[in-house]
Amino acid sequence: MAEFIRRCQLCRRWLLLVIALLPGAALRVAADAPATAPRAIPNADVPPFGSLSAETDGQKLYETICQGCHMPDARGAKGAGMYPALAANPKLGSAAYPEYIVLNGLRAMPDIGRHLTDAQVAAVVNYLITHFGNNAAEAATAADVAALRANPPLR
Amino acid sequence: MPAASTPVSRRDLLALIGKVAGGAAMYQAMAGIGLAGESGYRGPVSLQGAPRGASVLILGAGIAGMVAALELRQAGYRVQVLEYNARAGGRCWTLRGGDDYTELGGYTQHCRFDPGHYINPGPWRIPYHHDCMLDYCRRLGVALEPFVQINYNAYLHSTQAYDGKPQRFRHIQADYQGHVAELLAKCVNAHQLDETVSTEDLERLLESLKSFGALDADYRYRANDASNSRRGLAIEEGGGLSPPGEWSEPLQLSQLLQSRLWTGIASSHGFHTQPAIFQPVGGMDRVAAAFARELGSLIRYQTQVLRIDQDERGVSAHFTDRVTGAAGVAHADWCICTLPASILSQLEARVSPRMKAAIDALPYHASVKAGLQFRRRFWEDDERIYGGITYTNLPLTTIAYPNHGCNMGGKGVLLGAYMFGANAYRFTAMDPPQRVAEIVSLGAQIHPQYASEYENGVAVGWHRVPWANGCFAAWDTQKRAQFYADLCQFDGRIVLAGEHVSRIPAWQEGAALSALDACERLHRRAVAS
Numbered sequence: 001m002a003e004f005i006r007r008c009q010l011c012r013r014w015l016l017l018v019i020a021l022l023p024g025a026a027l028r029v030a031a032d033a034p035a036t037a038p039r040a041i042p043n044a045d046v047p048p049f050g051s052l053s054a055e056t057d058g059q060k061l062y063e064t065i066c067q068g069c070h071m072p073d074a075r076g077a078k079g080a081g082m083y084p085a086l087a088a089n090p091k092l093g094s095a096a097y098p099e100y101i102v103l104n105g106l107r108a109m110p111d112i113g114r115h116l117t118d119a120q121v122a123a124v125v126n127y128l129i130t131h132f133g134n135n136a137a138e139a140a141t142a143a144d145v146a147a148l149r150a151n152p153p154l155r
Numbered sequence: 156m157p158a159a160s161t162p163v164s165r166r167d168l169l170a171l172i173g174k175v176a177g178g179a180a181m182y183q184a185m186a187g188i189g190l191a192g193e194s195g196y197r198g199p200v201s202l203q204g205a206p207r208g209a210s211v212l213i214l215g216a217g218i219a220g221m222v223a224a225l226e227l228r229q230a231g232y233r234v235q236v237l238e239y240n241a242r243a244g245g246r247c248w249t250l251r252g253g254d255d256y257t258e259l260g261g262y263t264q265h266c267r268f269d270p271g272h273y274i275n276p277g278p279w280r281i282p283y284h285h286d287c288m289l290d291y292c293r294r295l296g297v298a299l300e301p302f303v304q305i306n307y308n309a310y311l312h313s314t315q316a317y318d319g320k321p322q323r324f325r326h327i328q329a330d331y332q333g334h335v336a337e338l339l340a341k342c343v344n345a346h347q348l349d350e351t352v353s354t355e356d357l358e359r360l361l362e363s364l365k366s367f368g369a370l371d372a373d374y375r376y377r378a379n380d381a382s383n384s385r386r387g388l389a390i391e392e393g394g395g396l397s398p399p400g401e402w403s404e405p406l407q408l409s410q411l412l413q414s415r416l417w418t419g420i421a422s423s424h425g426f427h428t429q430p431a432i433f434q435p436v437g438g439m440d441r442v443a444a445a446f447a448r449e450l451g452s453l454i455r456y457q458t459q460v461l462r463i464d465q466d467e468r469g470v471s472a473h474f475t476d477r478v479t480g481a482a483g484v485a486h487a488d489w490c491i492c493t494l495p496a497s498i499l500s501q502l503e504a505r506v507s508p509r510m511k512a513a514i515d516a517l518p519y520h521a522s523v524k525a526g527l528q529f530r531r532r533f534w535e536d537d538e539r540i541y542g543g544i545t546y547t548n549l550p551l552t553t554i555a556y557p558n559h560g561c562n563m564g565g566k567g568v569l570l571g572a573y574m575f576g577a578n579a580y581r582f583t584a585m586d587p588p589q590r591v592a593e594i595v596s597l598g599a600q601i602h603p604q605y606a607s608e609y610e611n612g613v614a615v616g617w618h619r620v621p622w623a624n625g626c627f628a629a630w631d632t633q634k635r636a637q638f639y640a641d642l643c644q645f646d647g648r649i650v651l652a653g654e655h656v657s658r659i660p661a662w663q664e665g666a667a668l669s670a671l672d673a674c675e676r677l678h679r680r681a682v683a684s
Contacts, residue, residue, distance in 0.1 A: 052577045068521070068583035069259075069618050077259035079621025080239045080459060081498040108497030108624050110518035115577065 056119055058127025065112060066124065074132040081108075088133035095140035098125045099148050118142040118149065195659075195668050196286035199294075202678045205231035209681050212237070212470055212487035214463070216454045217245025218663045219493040219652040221446035222291065222670035224453055227491075230678060235485055236450065237458040237474055239622045243450075244443025245493075246277035246623060247663060250526060250613055251438065258619035264587050267528070267611040271560065272568035274526025275439040276615035277626075278663050279555075279570075280304070283431045285664035287671065288442075292435065295445035299433040303558045305423045306543020312601050313548045316414030321545070321601050324419065326406060329369060329385035331417045333376030334408040336368020344374065378402040419546040427662065434558060442663075455485075463492065463504040463649065470648045489681060491673050493653045493666075495519065496642075497624040506646045513642035516634055517655060519625020521579035525571040525594045525614035532557075532567040533604040549597045550578035571598055571612065579626075583616030590614040628655035645676060 055061055063072070069083040070076055076085035091097050102121050103113035113121045122140040129136035211227050213220045216238035228234045250256060252268040268274075280302050281288050292299055307328070310321035342348055343361055352360060364370060369381045376382055382405055389403035411417065423429065435441040447454060462473040470490035474483050492499060496517040504511070534540040534556050542558035555570035572594045574582055582590050591612040599605035617626035630639070643656055652673040657665030 052581070064581045064584055065577075066584075068580050068616060069624075071260050077619075077621075079259050079624070080494070081501040081624050083259070083624070105518050107500040107515050108495075108517065108519045110520070110629060112580075 052116075052120075056123055058123035058125075059131075061116075061120060061124040062127050066128075069109070074128075086128055086132060086134075092129045092134040092136065094136050094138055095122075095125050095129055095144065096148070098128055099140055099145055100152070103145070103149055104152070113145075113149070118145040121145045196290070196664075196671075199290065200226055200671050200675060202226060202230035202674060204682065205678070206681055206684075208233070210234070210469075210487040210489070211677065212472055212485050212490045213493065214460055214472060214490065215239075215245060215493035215653070216243040216447070216450075216456075217493055217653065217666065218247050218288075218442070218446075219654070219656075219666040219670040219673075220245075220491070221443070221450060221454075222667045223491045223493070223652060223674050224450050225446065226671065226674045227677070228450075228453065230674075232681075233487075234453050235487065236454040237460055237472060237485060238454055238456050239459050239477070241456050242440075242443070243447035243454055243456075244440050246627075247439055247443040248277045249273045249275050249438030249440035250615075256613065256615070257621070258587065258616070259621050259624075260586075260619060262587050264613045266526075266613050268526070268568050269528065269566050272528060272557070272566065273438040274524065274568060274570060274613065275434075276524050276526075276617075276620075278439055278661075279434060280428070281433045281435075281663070282427055282429065283433075284426070285662065287667045288664050289433075291446075291667065292442060295442070295449065297441050297445045298436040300436050300559060301430075302432045302434040303542030303556075304428055304430050304432045304544065306540060306556070308538070309540050309543045309556070310545040310547070310601060311416040311419035312545060313414055313416055314600070315548065316410070316416060319600065321547075322406075322414075322416055323387075326386050326403075327411070327414075327416045328420050329382065330376070330405045330408075330411055331420060333368040333370065333382055333385070333405060334411065336364040336370055337374060337376040340364045340368075340370060340374035376405060378404045415548075422544070422546055427659075436559070458483075460494065460502065462502060463490065463506075465490070465505050465648050467647075488648065489677050490649045491670070491677065492649055492651050493670070495623055495625070495653060496628055496655050498622065499651075504649075506649060509641040510644065510646045510651075513638035514651075516638045517628045517630070517642075519618070519623075520575060520627055520629045520661075521583055522617045522626035523572060523574040523579045523582045523590070523614060525591060525612055526568050527571040527591070527595060527598070527605075527612040528566060528568045528610045529604070529608040530566055530610050531604070531608050532564065533608055534567075534569070534602065535562060536564075537604065538602075545601060547601060549600060550574060550582070551594060551597050552578070554598060554601065566610070571595065572614070579616070580618075582614070583618045585616075587614055590616065627661035630655075630660055643672075645680065650677060 052061065052064055055064065070086050074085065074087040076083040086092060099121060101109070102125060103111060105111035119142040122142045122145050125140040128134060210233040213224050213234060213236040216236045220236055221243060224234050224236050250266045251273045252266055252270060254266040255263055256266065257263040281292070281299065307325035309324050311324055311327050312321040340361055343357055348357060361374065365374065368376055369385045370376055371379055371381050379402060383402050386403055386405065388400040390401040392400035457477040459475045459477050460472050461475060464471045464473070469486055469488050471484050471486045472490070474485065476483060496514050497519040500514045540556055541561040542556050545554040546552065547554070551572040551574065553570065553573035555573065557567050557569060560567065582593070585593065591614045594614060595605055595609050595612065617623060642651060650673045652666070652669040654660050654662065654665040656669040659665030659668065
C-alpha cells in the first residue's frame with residue numbers, strides 16, 4: 001500500500017512537471033524546455049563535483065554554483081542574452097520543475113545535476129523554492145530526485 | 156617483415172607500452188609510428204564571382220565573423236557585420252592597463268596593469284597545426300612569438316604530496332620515466348616479455364628504455380651522471396677551479412606514484428598543446444585588431460541583435476544601437492550568424508525547429524582566468540622560471556608565467572588561475588575583488604612572494620561575460636551525434652559559424668574553419684540562385 005501511495009505521489013509530481021514543460025502552459029514564465037528533452041544521465045559515472053562534493057547545505061550550493069549566473073539576489077542578469085530571475089518565479093512554486101532543470105540543464109545552462117548527488121540537488125532546490133520570494137508548499141527529497149534522474153518524464 | 160619475427164602487433168605493443176610506461180611513453184610511440192592528426196585547413200579559399208549586388212549580413216565580429224567578412228568581401232559580396240561590443244574580437248580578447256570591464260551583475264573591474272603587460276581572458280595559444288589561424292596571422296601581419304608550453308623548471312604541485320612543496324617538472328618527469336624504464340627493463344631481463352616480444356625487438360626495447368629513462372649501464376635509475384643529466388645536479392658546476400658538482404637524489408618511486416604529480420607530465424602531450432605553440436606579440440587581440448583594421452567600417456559596433464527574421468527573399472536582423480538606444484534593422488540576401496549558442500538560443504530567430512533544437516541543446520562551459528601584476532618577476536629572479544606553466548591541485552589549476560619580457564627585470568603579469576568545472580562555478584559566483592583576493596591567497600601556497608609583491612589583478616568568470624554567457628560550447632558524443640549536423644545545415648538563408656559549429660571547440664581554429672566552410676556553402680548557394 002505504501003508503495004502504491006508513493007507511486008501516486010510520483011505520478012502527481014510528474015504530471016505537474018509535464019504541465020510546467022508544456023508549451024503555452026499557464027506556469028510557463030521564463031525559459032522553455034527543449035523540444036526534445038535529452039534523457040537525464042545517472043550520475044554514477046560522473047566524477048563528483050570537485051570541491052563541492054561534500055556540500056549539502058542548499059544555500060551554500062546556491063552561493064557556490066547558481067549565483068554565478070542567477071546572481072546573489074536571484075534576480076538574474078541581462079546582457080547580449082540574459083539569465084532568468086529565479087526570485088519570485090512562479091515556475092519555482094513546486095520542486096519538480098527546478099529539479100528537472102538542475103538535472104537536465106536548459107539551453108546554455110549545463111546539466112549541473114549530473115555532478116551532484118540526489119541529496120545536493122534536493123537541498124539546492126529546497127533552498128530556491130523557499131527563498132527569494134518563492135513559497136513552495138512541497139519540499140524536494142533525494143528520493144524524488146533519484147526517481148526523476150532514473151525516469152525522466154520526457155524522453 | 157615475416158610474421159614470425161613480429162609476434163606483437165602495433166596495437167598490442169602500444170597497449171603494452173601504455174600499461175607499463177604510461178600515457179607519455181605511449182604517445183611518444185604513437186607519434187613515432189605516424190598516427191598524428193591532420194589539419195582541416197585546405198589553404199586560403201578563393202571565392203570568385205559573387206552575384207551582382209549580393210549581400211551578406213554577419214552577426215558577431217569575433218574570429219568567425221571577421222574571417223567570413225574578409226573572404227566574402229573579397230569574393231565581391233556587400234558585407235555588413237553587427238557587433239555587440241565596442242571592439243572587435245569577441246572571445247579573442249586582451250585586458251591591459253586602462254581597460255574597464257563590467258561583468259553581468261554590474262561589477263566593473265578597472266585593469267591597472269603597467270604598460271606592456273596584459274592578460275588574455277580567452278584564447279591565449281595558437282598551436283603549430285592550426286594552419287588556418289597561422290595563415291591569417293601571416294597574411295594580416297600579426298607577429299607571433301613562442302608560447303612556452305613546457306617549462307622544465309616550472310612546478311607540479313599538490314597539497315597532498317611532498318608536504319605541499321612544489322616539485323620541479325624536470326624532477327617529476329625524469330624520475331617517473333627513469334623508474335618506469337627501470338621496471339620495464341627488469342621485466343625484460345627476467346624474461347617476462349619473451350612470449351610477447353621477439354628477441355630482436357627486446358634488444359631494441361632495452362636500448363630504448365636506457366635512452367627513455369636515463370638508465371645506467373645496468374639498467375638502473377640512480378643518483379648518477381645519467382639521471383642527473385635529466386633532473387639536474389644538486390650542486391651545479393662552474394668554471395676554472397670551482398669544485399665538482401654533486402648529484403641530486405631521485406624521488407622515491409612509491410612517493411612519486413602516490414603524489415599523482417605524474418598527471419602533470421602529460422599536460423603538454425595533447426595534440427592541441429604540443430610545442431611548437433605560439434602567442435601573438437602583445438596579446439591575442441592583436442589578431443582581432445588586424446582583422447578589424449582590414450574590415451574598417453564594415454563592422455557596426457555597439458549593436459545588440461534582438462531578432463533574426465528571414466523569408467525567401469532575404470534576412471533581416473532587428474537591433475538596438477547600444478549608444479543611442481535607437482532601434483534599427485539590417486537587411487541582406489544571406490546571413491552568417493556567429494553569435495554563441497548561449498546567446499542565440501535566447502533570441503527570436505526564424506529558423507527551422509531542427510536548427511532551433513540544436514541551438515538549444517548546447518550548454519556552455521564555466522571557466523575563470525585571472526591576471527595578477529607583481530612589482531617584481533620573482534618567478535624569474537628567485538626561481539628561474541621563464542615563461543611556461545605550473546600545474547597544481549589547488550582550485551587555481553594553472554599558474555602561467557609571461558612568455559615575453561623574460562630576464563629583463565621589472566614588473567610582470569602572470570596568469571594566476573585558469574579554472575574549469577566546479578572551481579570555475581565557485582569563483583564565477585564571487586564578486587571580482589573576492590575572486591582576485593582568493594586567487595592571490597591560494598597562489599601564495601606555491602609562491603610565498605605573492606604576499607609581498609602583489610600589486611593588482613583582474614579575474615574573468617566566463618559565465619558573467621555579458622556577450623558570451625559561458626566560455627565555449629560543451630559538446631559531448633551524444634549531443635554531437637544528435638545535433639551537430641542540424642546546427643551546421645543551411646537554414647533557408649541563414650548559416651551558423653563559430654567554435655560551436657566546429658569539431659575543434661574552444662579553439663579559434665575551429666571558429667575560423669567553420670567560417671570558411673560557411674562561406675563556401677553560402678557562395679555555392681548564392682551563385683546557384
